[in-house]
Amino acid sequence: MSSVKVELRKDQIEKIHSFCDAFNNAHGELINVLHKTQSEFGYLPAEVQEVIADRMGLPVAKVFGVVTFYSFFTMIPKGEFPISICTGTACYVRGAENVLAEFKKQLNIEVGETSADGKFSLSCLRCVGACGLAPVVLVGDKTYGRVAPDDVKEIISEYGS
Amino acid sequence: MDQVKLIIDGKMVEVPAGTTVYKAAKVLGIDIPVLCYMDLKDLNIENKPGGCRICSVEIEGRRNLAPSCSTDVADGMVVKTNSMRVINARRTVMELILSDHPKDCLICAKSGNCDLQDMAIKLGIRDIPGQEYAEVSTYRLDTSPSIIREMDKCIMCRRCETMCNDFQTVGALNAVNRGFHAVVAPAFEMNLEHSPCTYCGQCVAVCPTGALTEVDHTPKVIQALSDPTKTVVVQTAPAVRAALGEEFGLEPGTRVTGKMVTALKNLGFDYVFDTDFAADLTIMEEGTELLDRLTKHLNGDKDVQLPILTSCCPGWVNFFEYHFSEMKDIPSTARSPQQMFGSIAKSYFAEQIGVDRKEMVVVSIMPCLAKKYECQRDEFKVDSNPDVDYSITTRELAHLIKQANMDLVNMEDNEFDAPLGESTGAGVIFGATGGVIEAATRTAYELHTGKTLESVDFKQLRGLEGIRSASVDFDGLEIKIGIAHGLGNARKLLEDIKAGNSQYHAIEIMACPGGCIGGGGQPLHHGDSSILKARTKAIYAEDEGKVLRKSHENPYIIKLYEEFLGNPMSEKAHQLLHTHYFERKKKVFEV
Amino acid sequence: MSKYSMHLLVCGGTGCKASESDILTEKLKKELAKQGLEETVQVIMTGCFGFCEKGPIVKVMPDNTFYTQVKPSDAEEIVEEHVIKGRRINRLLYKDPKSKEEVEDTGKMGFYKKQLRIALRNCGFIDPESIDEYIARDGYMALGKVLTEMTPEATIALMKDSGLRGRGGAGFPAGLKWELARNNASEKKYVVCNADEGDPGAFMDRSILEGDPHSVLESMAIIGHCIGADEGYIYIRAEYPLAIARLKTALQQARDYGLLGDNILGTGFNFDIGLKYGAGAFVCGEETALIHSMEGDRGEPTLKPPFPAEKGYLGKPTNVNNVETLANVPPILLKGAEWFSSIGTEKSKGTKVFALAGQINNVGLIEVPMGTTLREVIFEIGGGIKDGKKFKAVQTGGPSGGCLTEKHLDTPIDYENLVANGSMMGSGGMIVMDEDDCMVSIAKYYLDFTVEESCGKCAPCRIGNKRLHELLERICEGKGEEADLDRLRNLGEVIKDTSLCGLGQSSPNPVLSTLDNFMDEYQSHVVDKKCTAGVCKDLLEYFILEDNCVGCTACARACPVGAITGERKELHVVNPVTCIKCGACMEKCKFDAVILR
Structure with missing residues (x-):
């Protein structure tokens, strides 16, 4: 998993410590701690995982093993406007693949990547439960339904690119 | 325990409830093939993730095949281990595993000693359908001072993970990623050097493929041997002689000390010495340090802490430097026998024979991978010239001997060279768990009490229990001794010390199961712990056969102090035979 | 609920929320306040009504009026017309696709008629936050x-x-x-x-x-x-x-x-x-x-x-x-x-909730008694196939399930029947496919999912599913051989037989069931190198329609490899052997004469 090098400030380290402590540093709460930390930092770079491991008394390799197991956790910062394409079955049979291809083409990034200007990141998710609107695209919290490849350019332009 | 009757391949067998199908089949002489499964029962290590599915069998009434390694027997169970359904499944799964494995067996370090290769041969795999368009996992090669990780060859048996986490509690390795990309790796898939790895090599010792192997130093040794300007000195660790024979088809536990000496001489080493000599020297230093600290402590000196911990095991040293660096003052400062040997060889002995240390090459034969790292540490170098140049394992020595067309089995016996080849029984038992502390006790007792021991055998210190404790009566003074082998067991004793609950005066710690005889550089035991027991027996037999069994009685040791070092713990001894420790835990990205 | 004389139930399910039902709710409240009705009429945001296809849904109680595809801009009209004047707004009512008539309440809607709601009994009826x-x-x-x-x-x-x-x-x-x-x-x-x-x-x-x-x-x-x-x-x-x-x-x-x-x-x-x-x-x-x-x-x-x-x-x-x-x-x-136990079949009691989706008119969440047939679900509740296309298959059980076909339509749905037909109940996904869906691609889609979601612990699932996926990819690219079909089957069966957990033990189902039911499609991919549904791009050919081609030569001039021949004002022809499928001809043609088939 590729990562980004960061230098943590003291207050950030203390924040992470407080998350770990809030869960009593119990090993069974690792996933909850990771959730909490990712919601604060937006992603889980290696340095953050080290702080967590150290505080909770876990091997870093174990924390990394858990982070890389779950697709919700990421070591790369998401874009300012994270774009998620639903590739659940209902969206797939209604053409989500073509929509995804168009986003890749327009943004010139692959799934899991963030555009060079940090504006957009692209990811896939499985079924958001809006199958009536298939295919569905999410930009941040906003949902776009019945998206066709032709709509992609317009959606991106809404965010000023 | 309740007995259970079942039928395997048409034959009735009765076994205790809770037995696995795999073990029940063994009772009938049916050897179900296994790959990921590993059972080191005497050490309480069992690895059965049910991951490889090679051991699948058909159980009547079940929809799917079952992994025999982790399926318990039940009364009336009818098992087939060789139906066509089983054979087809086993072959297909094996083809799948091989489809994601390199086919460079010819130049693989594990070739001829590889569980995966054996299985491919057993199942007669000749073709991998679809190989030409199958994606094959590739990973960056990781070369550390001791261990090479070539994870393209990993089959996810998880044995290394079990050893590193459950047994050693080192936590360097963990399964990472998911699905086809899942692999065992250090944090952030960085190199082992950036991890808490102690180089104990237990991962290498259990790896069924060529994914984890030792760094091969034999080419460098050959180079040194073929250089006429170099004086090449070799030392052999005690545990090597108890296991080397296995590489040549001898029964585990066959001692080949004399044959090994002959082989080394035939290979062209100028001096064939024994690490056991340095082990005797270690006892002189460490034993004296123990008595010194003990006396001061008993006299109420608050600056002197007990227990004293042994420091001969480099895996263990790496472990406490990483995980317990705040306690780095507790272990003995005595260098390990390998390093004491190198230091004396390149000073005292080099002077004696009039060779400049730069022209002398010291090679060590070790059962250990951490020794490779240890001899490269900066504190064991003089003007960047290392005291020990190359450390090779028992396995590497076997390769060297085989390369040289030597028939070890039928070789005549020879004696080690003098002066650094002479040793007592105390030196040889360093190879087994409890041996170092027993050797130290033999000497410390006599030095402390001024009396001669009636029996030198301290049987209460021997055994394969992970943590053992014993008391020795030092003429009215009760000395409490703790012994641990395996770093997970060591951790428990250290946690006690940290919490102030330790009762011991002295503790011996060895990183590997059974001590050095189960080292990461030994012939592979393939999960059979009876091999470890046989090696231990051989070590104690060698001790019993010795005339001298106490380190301080070694005449060459006495001479060394008289001629060169002065007394144990003298300034010269400190300079040449002692060391200090560092905090090793750093942030991954600062390294 | 006594305090209020009327309730406006607005669907707050994820699908409807995505279509601004939350904004609609606020708008309705504001309009009611404007009219001073906030004490007599209550707006409640409920859970999913199930009829996601036509969301956002607003249901008016007690008269049971069911409004579909309601926009925030409709709030004013709902309050003024329906709430105050008691007149139904016809344009927001659901129209029966067959009779084209407006349906006033849920009891008369095909979507709800055959449903029996036990697990979903409160969804769409109560405020989930109360x-x-x-x-x-x-x-x-x-x-x-x-x-x-x-x-x-x-x-x-x-x-x-x-x-x-x-x-x-x-x-x-x-x-x-x-x-x-x-x-x-x-x-x-x-x-x-x-x-x-x-x-x-x-x-x-x-x-x-x-x-x-x-x-x-x-x-x-x-x-x-x-x-x-x-x-x-x-x-x-x-x-x-x-x-x-x-x-x-x-x-x-x-x-x-x-x-x-x-x-x-x-x-x-x-x-x-x-x-x-x-x-x-x-x-x-x-x-x-x-x-x-x-x-x-x-x-x-x-x-x-x-x-x-x-x-x-x-x-x-x-x-x-x-x-x-x-x-x-x-x-x-x-x-x-x-x-x-009086509901359902002999061994499967009660009801089952299904998420009905795919090429079907009424996408949504439904709950039916066990034993309801696929035909009832797809054609009565689901309102049939979208755009009048022909039904081809229905996939149940998600990545662990299989594809059922025309011949299974009258099979009563229960655990046993689905398994007997090579699928399974799973959690209740039900995806309908029509003639334009390629079953090999569908199998590939599910394998893609399994490969991504396999934990990697056991070899058959970790490597086997990857190999299944690779085989399907080759078949979709036209590189498949007949022997690959046997390999698919053997591999699929061994993965089922030897995998550690339910994921691996069922992951080959989409492949095995499509092999069973749509062997002809696999055959045409492998032997004729054709994708009859027109999905697998590598198997399509560019073709010029005689009726549309005017012989303008634009396509021939655009072709970078000279694969198109033809005289001016005469029909042009693509040579499939030299064609590199770049699509330049199709882009240039102004008469829609170039097609992929």
């Missing part, structure tokens, strides 16, 4: 009954008699599961709700949690009483923020009402529930993997036995049921085993 509304519809009565009138043994016996089976996949009898957990003696036991819905086309658990969270809490407390546990956890996908928020609200309300916590209803029974979050791993739907994930580990499954009922969370006996199963429990306890 415990009072839940209680008003008999909520927590079952818990009260169990705690005060019934022994745990009697409760379990009743559940066993009802025939309720696990709705998460394999269909293990729920009562029996409880009994096993009860019989394993331990000081500490746990009740776990599996809400890690990961099937890529299913959202029934989400809808229940969003629409009726208390029913899950109530059932968990009941199970706690039955098996002797005082602690429960809901393991829920972190990707379900709305469901999490509603659960948190519901938990607090239940504690405030003394329905969770210590000494529940004064009976001395203690039980409380915590939340644990999943983090995006489909395999965690498997109970042992779920438990490892709850323990903070990688969600890798382990071999059963030991079952969670013996050794589960933190090594203690643990009962795991999924959301839909739990939602069935209170009505069964209140109405009795006989009532429940």
Whole structure:
């Protein structure tokens, strides 16, 4: 998993410590701690995982093993406007693949990547439960339904690119 | 325990409830093939993730095949281990595993000693359908001072993970990623050097493929041997002689000390010495340090802490430097026998024979991978010239001997060279768990009490229990001794010390199961712990056969102090035979 | 509900919210306030109505009017016309696709007519953020009954008699599961709700949690009483923020009402529930993997036995049921085993919720009695195939299920029948496919999912599914050989036979079932190198239609490899051998004469 090098400030380290402590540093709460930390930092770079491991008394390799197991956790910062394409079955049979291809083409990034200007990141998710609107695209919290490849350019332009 | 009757391949067998199908089949002489499964029962290590599915069998009434390694027997169970359904499944799964494995067996370090290769041969795999368009996992090669990780060859048996986490509690390795990309790796898939790895090599010792192997130093040794300007000195660790024979088809536990000496001489080493000599020297230093600290402590000196911990095991040293660096003052400062040997060889002995240390090459034969790292540490170098140049394992020595067309089995016996080849029984038992502390006790007792021991055998210190404790009566003074082998067991004793609950005066710690005889550089035991027991027996037999069994009685040791070092713990001894420790835990990205 | 004379129920399910139903709700409230009606008319944001195809939905009670595709801009008209003047707004009513007539209320809609809502009984009827509304519809009565009138043994016996089976996949009898957990003696036991819905086309658990969270809490407390546990956890996908928020609200309300916590209803029974979050791993739907994930580990499954009922969370006996199963429990306890077992088929009792999607007119969440046929579901409830296309297949059970075809349409849906036909119930995804769907591509799609979601622990699933996917990819690219079809089958069967957990044991189902039912499609991909549905791009050819071609030569000039020949004002022809499929000709043609086929 590729990562980004960061230098943590003291207050950030203390924040992470407080998350770990809030869960009593119990090993069974690792996933909850990771959730909490990712919601604060937006992603889980290696340095953050080290702080967590150290505080909770876990091997870093174990924390990394858990982070890389779950697709919700990421070591790369998401874009300012994270774009998620639903590739659940209902969206797939209604053409989500073509929509995804168009986003890749327009943004010139692959799934899991963030555009060079940090504006957009692209990811896939499985079924958001809006199958009536298939295919569905999410930009941040906003949902776009019945998206066709032709709509992609317009959606991106809404965010000023 | 309740007995259970079942039928395997048409034959009735009765076994205790809770037995696995795999073990029940063994009772009938049916050897179900296994790959990921590993059972080191005497050490309480069992690895059965049910991951490889090679051991699948058909159980009547079940929809799917079952992994025999982790399926318990039940009364009336009818098992087939060789139906066509089983054979087809086993072959297909094996083809799948091989489809994601390199086919460079010819130049693989594990070739001829590889569980995966054996299985491919057993199942007669000749073709991998679809190989030409199958994606094959590739990973960056990781070369550390001791261990090479070539994870393209990993089959996810998880044995290394079990050893590193459950047994050693080192936590360097963990399964990472998911699905086809899942692999065992250090944090952030960085190199082992950036991890808490102690180089104990237990991962290498259990790896069924060529994914984890030792760094091969034999080419460098050959180079040194073929250089006429170099004086090449070799030392052999005690545990090597108890296991080397296995590489040549001898029964585990066959001692080949004399044959090994002959082989080394035939290979062209100028001096064939024994690490056991340095082990005797270690006892002189460490034993004296123990008595010194003990006396001061008993006299109420608050600056002197007990227990004293042994420091001969480099895996263990790496472990406490990483995980317990705040306690780095507790272990003995005595260098390990390998390093004491190198230091004396390149000073005292080099002077004696009039060779400049730069022209002398010291090679060590070790059962250990951490020794490779240890001899490269900066504190064991003089003007960047290392005291020990190359450390090779028992396995590497076997390769060297085989390369040289030597028939070890039928070789005549020879004696080690003098002066650094002479040793007592105390030196040889360093190879087994409890041996170092027993050797130290033999000497410390006599030095402390001024009396001669009636029996030198301290049987209460021997055994394969992970943590053992014993008391020795030092003429009215009760000395409490703790012994641990395996770093997970060591951790428990250290946690006690940290919490102030330790009762011991002295503790011996060895990183590997059974001590050095189960080292990461030994012939592979393939999960059979009876091999470890046989090696231990051989070590104690060698001790019993010795005339001298106490380190301080070694005449060459006495001479060394008289001629060169002065007394144990003298300034010269400190300079040449002692060391200090560092905090090793750093942030991954600062390294 | 007495205070108000009228209620406007606005669907707050994820699908409708995505179409601005939350803004609509605010607009309605504002309009009512403007008219001074906020004291007499209540706007309630409910859980999912199920009819997602036509969302956002607004239902007016008590007259049962059902408005579809309501926009925030319609709020004013609804208040002025319907609320004040009592006139229905015809243009917002659902129109029957066949009769083209407006349908006023749900009882007359084909979508609802054949449905029977037990698990979804409260979804779309109550405000999920109000415990009072839940209680008003008999909520927590079952818990009260169990705690005060019934022994745990009697409760379990009743559940066993009802025939309720696990709705998460394999269909293990729920009562029996409880009994096993009860019989394993331990000081500490746990009740776990599996809400890690990961099937890529299913959202029934989400809808229940969003629409009726208390029913899950109530059932968990009941199970706690039955098996002797005082602690429960809901393991829920972190990707379900709305469901999490509603659960948190519901938990607090239940504690405030003394329905969770210590000494529940004064009976001395203690039980409380915590939340644990999943983090995006489909395999965690498997109970042992779920438990490892709850323990903070990688969600890798382990071999059963030991079952969670013996050794589960933190090594203690643990009962795991999924959301839909739990939602069935209170009505069964209140109405009795006989009532429940009278619904459904011989071995599959009660109802099943399906997420109906794909090429179908009425996409949505439905609940039907077991034994309903696929035909009824697809053509009556689902309103048939979109755009009048021809039905080809229906996929049930998600990545673990299989594709059923025309010949299975009259098969009553239950656990046994689906398995017998090479599919399975799974969690209840039901995706309908038409003539334009390529079944090889569909199988590839599911394998793509499995490859991504395999945990990697056992070799057959880790490597085998990857190889299956590679084979399917080659077939779709036209590189397949006939021998590959045999390999697909053998590989698929061995993966099923040898994989460690349910994921691997069912992952080849989409391949095996399409091989069984659509062998001709595989054959045409492999032998004729054709994709009859026109999906596999590598197998399509550029072709010029005689009727449309005017001989302008634009295509021939655009072709970079000279694959198009033809005289001016005469029909042009593509040479498929030299064509590199760049598509330049199609782009240049102004007469839609160039097609892919």
